Amino acid sequence: MASDKGFRAKFRDSDVAVTFRDLILLPGWTEVEPSQVEMSTQASLNHSINIPFISSPMDTVTESDMAISLARLGGLGVLHRNCTIEEEAEMARKVKRAESLIIKDVITISPSETVKYATELMQKHNISGLPVVQGEHLVGILTGRDVRFADPSLLTSDVMTKKVITAPADTDIEGAKEILHKHRVEKLPLIDKEGRLRGLMTIKDILLRGRFPNAARDEKGQLLCGAAVSPFDLKRAKKLSEFADILVIDVAHFHNANVFAATKKILEEVETDVIVGSIGTYSAAEDILTKLDGVAGFRVGIGSGSICTTMEATKAGSPTVYATAQVADAVRTYGSKLPIIADGGIRGPGDAAVALSLGASSVMMGNLFARSKEAPGTLITIGGRYYKQYRGMGSPSAMAKRLATDRYAQPSKGLPEGVEGWVPYKGEVSVVTQELVAGLQASMGYSGARTIHELWEKARLAGITNSGAEEARPHDVLLPSEHPDRV
Ligand code: XMP
Numbered sequence: 001m002a003s004d005k006g007f008r009a010k011f012r013d014s015d016v017a018v019t020f021r022d023l024i025l026l027p028g029w030t031e032v033e034p035s036q037v038e039m040s041t042q043a044s045l046n047h048s049i050n051i052p053f054i055s056s057p058m059d060t061v062t063e064s065d066m067a068i069s070l071a072r073l074g075g076l077g078v079l080h081r082n083c084t085i086e087e088e089a090e091m092a093r094k095v096k097r098a099e100s101l102i103i104k105d106v107i108t109i110s111p112s113e114t115v116k117y118a119t120e121l122m123q124k125h126n127i128s129g130l131p132v133v134q135g136e137h138l139v140g141i142l143t144g145r146d147v148r149f150a151d152p153s154l155l156t157s158d159v160m161t162k163k164v165i166t167a168p169a170d171t172d173i174e175g176a177k178e179i180l181h182k183h184r185v186e187k188l189p190l191i192d193k194e195g196r197l198r199g200l201m202t203i204k205d206i207l208l209r210g211r212f213p214n215a216a217r218d219e220k221g222q223l224l225c226g227a228a229v230s231p232f233d234l235k236r237a238k239k240l241s242e243f244a245d246i247l248v249i250d251v252a253h254f255h256n257a258n259v260f261a262a263t264k265k266i267l268e269e270v271e272t273d274v275i276v277g278s279i280g281t282y283s284a285a286e287d288i289l290t291k292l293d294g295v296a297g298f299r300v301g302i303g304s305g306s307i308c309t310t311m312e313a314t315k316a317g318s319p320t321v322y323a324t325a326q327v328a329d330a331v332r333t334y335g336s337k338l339p340i341i342a343d344g345g346i347r348g349p350g351d352a353a354v355a356l357s358l359g360a361s362s363v364m365m366g367n368l369f370a371r372s373k374e375a376p377g378t379l380i381t382i383g384g385r386y387y388k389q390y391r392g393m394g395s396p397s398a399m400a401k402r403l404a405t406d407r408y409a410q411p412s413k414g415l416p417e418g419v420e421g422w423v424p425y426k427g428e429v430s431v432v433t434q435e436l437v438a439g440l441q442a443s444m445g446y447s448g449a450r451t452i453h454e455l456w457e458k459a460r461l462a463g464i465t466n467s468g469a470e471e472a473r474p475h476d477v478l479l480p481s482e483h484p485d486r487v
Helices: 064-073 085-097 115-125 173-183 203-211 234-241 257-269 282-291 310-314 320-333 349-357 396-400 410-414 429-447 452-458 466-471
Strands: 023-026 041-044 047-049 053-055 076-079 129-134 137-143 187-191 197-202 226-229 246-249 273-279 297-300 340-343 362-365 379-382 385-391 420-424 460-463
Touching (some): 023 349, 041 297, 041 362, 064 076, 064 085, 076 085, 076 246, 085 234, 115 129, 129 187, 129 197, 173 187, 173 197, 173 203, 197 203, 234 246, 234 257, 246 297, 273 282, 273 340, 282 320, 297 320, 320 340, 349 362, 349 429, 396 420
Parallel strands (some): 053 076, 053 362, 076 226, 226 246, 246 273, 297 340, 340 362
Antiparallel strands (some): 023 460, 041 047, 187 197, 379 385
16 A cells, blocks of 8 residues: 555645746735845855855866855855865865955964975965964065065075064954055064964955955855765765865755764764755655754755756656745744755746745755856857856766765666756856846845845745746747847
C-alpha cells in the first residue's frame, strides 16, 4: 500500500507546483514611487545586505572578482567549491582583504629582510607598501617608491622611510582623512602608546568607502563574503569559516538523513552563519527547524535553474516559486526568523519580485550573473556577438573536476544533472544589478511595497495560462533582435 489513503490520493492531495512562468504580480494600491523603495534585507540570520541579490556558488559565476564587485554594489557572492580547500580559502581571503576600515592583520616586514623579498611580498599580496616592524614595534615604512630602483640585495632597513606618520589606535575615519591629507601620505599605521603596530588605514580604503556607500560590509568595514561547502567536508567548512561570513551547505537535496547528520557536525563546530539547502518542501523546512540547531537560513528551490536537468532526468524537483511559498509558511508557522534565499530560474527583476513576494528575503542567480565580466567563465564570440560560458555544477564538464561531485546523490554521479552552454555578455556586473534594481523597484512600486517585508504582506499574485504568458511578452511586432538584416 502506497499510503493509508491509497494511490489515487497521491493526485487528490497534490498541489500544482507553479513556476515563475505561471504567475503575475497584481498591481495594488500604492503610495510608493519606485525611487522610494528600500531594498535592504537579511542574507542570513546575522548578516544583512543592501540589495537582495546573491550570486550562485558555481565555477562559471562566483570567484573573488564577482564576490568583491557584488558586495560593493550591496549584494553577496557565494564562492564555488569546485576547487581545493586552499583555493577556495584564498578566494575568500582575497574578498575579505579587498578593503577594510582598519586592516588588523597587517602584512609587515622585518628590517633585516632584503628588498628582493619585500618586492615579492608586495606582489604576492597586491599591496603597495609594508610597515616595517621589529618584533611588534613599528620602525619604518617601505613603499613601492622606496624599492622601485633599489638594489634587490639591500636590506629593508637601508631603503625604508624611518620617519613614519602614525596615529593612535582609536583614530576614526575623519581623523585619518585629516592626517593623510595634511602629510600627503597614503598609508597610516596605527600604534599604541608603546609604539606597537595595532592596525593600518589606507587612503585606498577610505576612497572605496566613499565610492561604494551601498556596499555590504561586516562590522570591520570588510566586504561580506559567502562560501559554499559540502556537508561531508568538515575540514573545508572549518577552514572557510576563518574567512567567510556565511557558509552555504551546497547539496542538491538537503532533506536527506546523511546530509542532516553531517551538517549537524558542521553546525556544532563552526561559529559562522550556516545556510542550509537546497530544499523545496514544507516538511523539509519543518524537519530542519525541529531537528537542526544553529541554522542561519535556507536556500530554496530544486530543479528550476536554467542549466538544470534534474527534473528532466529524475522527475524530482520543487520549482523555486512553489518551494519558496512552502518554506516561508513553515518558517512562519514555527515563529522562526530564518531568511530564505530563493534560488534558480530567475530570468529578470519580475521573477525576483515574485520570489520575494512569496516570503524570500533574497534571490540567488547563476545565469544572469554569469553574463558579467567578473564571472570566471570564458568569453567567446558567436556570429559576431559576445557570450560567456555558463555551466551547471552537475554538468559533465564541471563534474569532471571531481571536486564537488557530492553535490549530487551518490548513485547519480554517473548521471549528469546539468548542461553547459553560453549566455550573452553584458559587461560589468554593475550593469546586471542596475537592471535588476530598477526593475524590482518598479515591481515593488506596482505592489505598493516600500520594503521587502511590506512586499510579503501586500503583494498579490495571479496565475496565467500559456496563452496569457504569450500576451505578456511583446507580440505582433517584428523586434530589432529578430530582424534578419539587423546590424
Ligand atoms: P539559474 O536559473 O540562475 O539557476 O541559472 C542557478 C541555480 O541552479 C542550481 N544549479 C544546478 N541545478 N543541476 C541542477 O539541477 C546543475 O548542474 C546545477 N548547477 C547549478 C543552483 O541552485 C544555482 O544556484
